Amino acid sequence: MSEQFWTYLFVSLTFGIYILIAFWARASSTKEFYVAGHDVPPILNGMATAADWMSAASFLSMAGLIAFLGYGGSVYLMGWTGGYVLLALLLAPFLREFGKFTVPDFVGERYYSKIARVIAVVCALMVSFTYIAGQMKGVGVAFSSFLGVPFNVGIFIGGLIVFIYAVLGGMKGVTYTQVAQYVVLIFAYTVPAIFISIIVTNNPIPQLGFIGNIAGSDVPMLSKLNSVVTELGFKEYTSTTKSNIDIFCITAALMFGTAGLPHVIIRFFTVKSAKAARKSAGWALMFIALLYTVAPAVGAFARMNFIDTVNEATYIGNSENFEERRSEILSEGGKPIPGWYKDWENTGLLDFNDLNQDGIIQYRGPDSKDNIKNEIVPNRDIFVLANPQIANLPHWVIGLVVAGGLAAALSTAAGLLMVISSAISHDLLKNTFYPNMSERSELLIARTSAFLAILLSAFIGAFASSLPFVAQVVAFAFGIAAASLFPVVVLGIFWKRMNKEGAIVSMLTGLITTVGYICHFKFMGGVEAGWWFGISPEGIGFIFMIVAVFTGMIVALLSPAPPIEIQKLVENIRIPGQRRT
């Protein structure tokens, strides 16, 4: 049976499951719509958080990114897992004890200010919209490359599915579909990884293969990789050309950003208690670590395998009969390109340009020793996508990987939609402008805004390829979350003296400086030589977070202490069982 058949089968099967779950988990009250009724078991919330968190980029691009960056890719591995320590220790249990629905809820009430609430809404919306556009684009790419469906139709189908379960089920529907999506994506990721690990290192556990020897030899896989890549003129795999200070700042910005991302934080409002929130953060990190410790192994294996099979291989053109030409080259003692190469060439993920016209693919780094120029540019997504074929797995595994990539994109998109919809219906309309709104109308508005948000993000996603900012989403979303939301939330819990004035100044400082820096260096022609202290726009959120903390604290100390009820509120969220909601 063909790959496309299996892909159709798996994608429609998983989509069917998501819709069934949505009907089963319909939300009937605002409490169910916003926080799934506060009664999701910690382990299921852990799975849902993991799916919510791991986006199309984590699933498809991260291993490939690490394959090219080597040690430099560590910023994503540490940054996107270390944030969970901050969440578990500094935010999740206390925000759950606080017991409301959204992050702006906390900011608005803790800082007794509608202005603070509205600024928090603006931050949450900016983060979520940049992030969701990337997911919709991922959905469109998956559909157009694997199902032969036009890009925009793919986005439409994906949007429709998310619409069904997010609008019907609210957070409750989203939570339980995310649990299913986690299972799909982790299975789709680890199965090919295990087989690749066996091929390269003879060890079925990728994490052990990573530190093990090359199959059938006593040379460690990483040493071999280091010598192979340096031979081709690349930097040593386990090393980097980036400065330590930049690596430090990017890692920190991703960590603090993770802990400040609204769609991650709200997942911890769905469990029963502060205790359950802690436990659930542990489960979430465990489920995330399952993918995140496999990814660097997949990255290294894929780089190794790519060099082994593609470098110095004889190219076979489209006009030739692949199998015939392949056996001909083999009988002449040559090395033909592998079968998977041909399958993926047409998707545009491999770009071969025969500069020296010898019909052989030469893969070289910038410091190429034999002065041969590099002739092939592989797209980073190719490594995860081609894994099943590289490992000679049956066709249905490819279908599974595509379904997994879609699960990763859809689950993240749905989580973000919940933030957008609650920010508009709950924080802006209900709590800022129309406090007397009935629960029924609030629920209706929540659904309407989720619907409008899907339309808007599908629209942005459809035009994403022509909009430069979508590719820079990481710098934006994490920078803003780290510099504007994280400081006020943590200070709000751990520093009783923090007041309204301090919070407003702190959020605005973090937001304006980070957005300004990123815009200047990403879109307004700023060059690398101008980076402050050599810190890239991806890492600057960390520096401005520190600035935001200090300006906020200074302003707070220069203005009156918060009212006594607020100080009482802060004391109460620190001690378990003081607040009942």
Added chain:
Amino acid sequence: MEILSKNQRLYWKSVQLFTAGLLSVWFLVSFGAGIIFRQFLDQYFIGGAPLGFWFAQQGAIYVFLIIIIIYCLGMNYLEKKYGLDNQ
């Protein structure tokens, strides 16, 4: 102004200390072993991987998980010790 009882204040003090301790471990394994001391640690090996590199791509993640598990257990213990666990 006293909002909390003496017992609750002591509880919160221990929570803060405990949190600070765990966060220093968090800092040491990631920013320490994985970045600042990477080059130094890379002269040692775990299996076939240079130690600093391994911390940055594997070890730090395992320790993060252990930190959260210890935090959960420790907080349960503290809540029990200060009689705050069954409210």
